[in-house]
Amino acid sequence: MTIPAPAPKFAVLRSWKTAPYLVGAGLAMMGDNIEHVITYLVLWNTFHSPILVGFQLVSHWLPYLLLSVYAGALAQRFDCRRIIQGAQILFMFVSLCWGILFLTGTLQLWQACVLLVLHGLAGCLWGPAEQMMLYDFAGREQLPSAVRINATFRSLGVLFGPVVGSVLLLTLGTTWGIFANIVFYLPLTLFLARTKFTGHSREGVYQTGRVSLWQSFRVLGTVRKDHVIMGMLILAALASVSIGAVLQTAMPVFGNELTPAGADGELVYGALLFALGIGGVVGGFFLEASGWIPPTVRTAVISSITFGAFAMLFAFTGSLVVALIALVLTGFSQITATSTGQAIVQLEAPAAERGRVLGAYSMFGPGMQTFSGVTIGALGTLVGIPITVVIGGAVLVAGALLTALYIRGSARRAEV
Template sequence: MFRSLRTRNYRLFAAGQVVSNTGTWMQRVAQDWLVLDLAHGSGTALGVTTGLQFLPLLLFGLWGGVVADRYPKRRVLMITQIAMGALALVLGVLAVTGTAQVWHVYVLAFGLGLATVVDNPTRQSFVIEMVGRRDLPNAIALNSATFNGARLLGPAVAGVLIAVLGTGPVFLVNAASFGAVLFGLYAMRQDELHPAAPVKRARGQLREGLRYVRGRRDLLLVLVLVGFVATFGMNFQMTTALVARQVFHTGASSFGLASSMLALGALIGALLAARRATRPRLRLLLSGALLFGVLEVATGLMPTYWSFLVLLVPTGIALMTFTTAANATMQLSVAPEMRGRVMGLYMFVFLGTNPLGAPAVGWMAEQFGPRLSIVLGGVVAVLTTLAVGVLAVPRESIRPALARVRRPRTAEGG
């Protein structure tokens, strides 16, 4: 289950990610709560904040993959981590001094999104340079496990700190947590990495990457499925805040608990994926997406806070099964010199579509209630999965089936 950890460079990377991701999840909870306080509980303001954080991925996400292919990934990651830490520090100072305003959060969220444009595809494509192709599925699953382990711990700690100290100290803790990633990257042994040859700067490299994906029907279907599920079904960080506050009338600590329950399911799903750690098949990808959609609908209909919490666990398992399978499918199916650009496109679809979905989901939650926004996301996930499943069936296997259906009718008509 943990064979990727036998690689020293990956151990350093994973350890830094545990610390930094915990701080990041603490900040996400604190940021949402700060916006709700400053905007007097406005779901629209919360949706705008989420949208602005992911808007740079929509505008510039594809260029992040070009950067990942052109420059040494380890060096690029050090730069992006420093930028993210500085943004968290500024927001912490504003919150601690009581001078924070909603527009401050908007600007800093957009700045964080700009750093993420480059960080995400670089970090995703750097994993194979640490562990190689054989251990890549296992490493992707372990990355998800560390991410969701932090997601399990971070919101719960953040909820307590917000209740006791306020949001400001949470941002400062996150700023300090980036030091762990920087230390891990600095301490790596360069001669033990397996870097892909940097792509020389040239015109048309972005278009080249898009043409490559356009010519791969299997990759296109994965991107379509990921895009719809991410846009409409994966706004849990926003909707759970609204459900906790408006439906069940609870405080920050209860919101943190809800986020942790979803993360618990995601952590279990990631560990199951790490144990399996084989090249994923389309059936697994579709099954995970379909189950996630059904469970999301059921979660939105839960009548009590505790039943809502319980159902978040299997929902998280299904979501992680789907996302780890999609990530590994994309990375293992592409040429090394294209991996940065393909993962840039993948992260563009996976995260960059949030500016389109988050404000709409926030507005819908404000007008019709948070439950409806969750149910709608699940319905979209189910319908998209069924459509992609039909499109993924090879045409060669459809034609004989249609012929068998038509023959009896022909005979009867004669």
């Protein structure tokens, strides 16, 4: 594959056509996480249902698994601005419904399940169109930079969303806090009403004909023939199934085990979550500022290996200091692997298939996190949570090495 020449550092943030889009996406991701903080607390206090907790995870990621490719086909055919605005409006509608149900005290289990599914559908619809817009804004030359900065801003949203959500809970309460959350989706929605970019402006390539769910999945036959794209999809799937959301979900367990005698367990738990989040944020800005790590297949493979290795170190250690350092490096490796894989898929995808290929990446990446709940539930019961993380890290390391051999072997066969 041909890697574009390095663009000026932080060029996409110095552009008034791109910077508001990236900031708006980060704020929207913060709103997404604020909603989780508030609604998950209310749902537990209202229903005390472990099954509902599992459904929260499944409803968030299952739409990515089943519908991402179709969402990519929609992004390939229609104006991506309107698709993203539709997703943001759906997010706002869900927050509004939560607020009304909280205010009136009429929340029922079936209503909660419907809103959780709608929230997951909004995220699924947003993903491929968001990436199409990045290509349109930045062009091929600045695309790796745009993908890195976008991933970093989304990591900022994930990192500070729980903090802001907690502040809203303390100051406004659950009802008015969820109403206030609607504001975080507005900047991106309003900016897209003004920008001229559509996700197709540079190449003007739209998918023609009827978009059906079955036709959308035909792209998997296309990407199967491209060893680089297929390798990135495999790496994304491995990371999601083996580790995925397991670290965040299981962090209370590690917080209890790593809390020194006499220390505040909640403070340790918060520090562990913050270390993982700040690793992704610092990693994204470092990648952009240094320019030392190019967006290559080698980078994607090595960062996937270190992602698994540092997760294993975190699970093995009994030292809080080592655990915090390992989590920072885990977050750094994760954002490197994710942003590199995303950029490579964008650069390699044919223009006429880019939307559906990006949808396939969302299916193999975020979508496969649906199974991380099965991973932690089944293995965690059998061997314990720490050993489960160790096994997941080992699977990712071994899988990344095998993927590297697959890509290299396929490239050699193509040359013959």
